[in-house]
Amino acid sequence: RAELSVIPKRKTPAWQEATPTRVIPASVVTKISGSLTVNPTANGVYVYADHAKGRAADVHKKGSSREPRAAALTSVLYTDLPVLEAAGIAALNEAGTHKSENVTLPVADQYALPRAELGQIWQIQEPSGNWQGTVTGVTLNVDIENDAPVVMQTVTIDRYLG
Secondary structure (H helix, E strand, O other): OOOOOOOOOOOOOOOOOOOOOEEEEHHHOOEEEEEEEEOOOOOEEEEEEOOOOOOEEEEEOOOOOOOOEOOOEEEOOOOOHHHHHHHHHHHHHHOOEEEEEEEEEEOEHHHOEOOOOOOOEEEEEEOOEEEEEEEEEEEEEEEEEOOEEEEEEEEEEEEEOO
């Protein structure tokens, strides 16, 4: 029997508060830039298989009215409830307003600044307040300064704003 495993982009739904994997003080950040994406808001979505042996589910944000709804999702792969729930949560994660932040900082294990990993929850402590999001990309840059390698990382963080 063939099996397909998919790792979710987020460990917790975008709209739920999560415990950060890393807390980053503003003092180590060398640059932050971002861009806003506004998608239609959704509190629920119907997910169902497009064949007789599949399943169906009404996936929604707990405690919400389930309205408004995202466009229904269909696939031949929707054969079990965990798959339906994961697909629905992924669709709801993309709904609403998001800000994609590019945060540049060093990689320095001795200062508890290891390389970021996809899916981690990072909290950035800025003077104007703390915010958090999910790491969706990491770019490394290595330069030589004073005959020593300096490794910088630009971490793309998806912030869900509602």
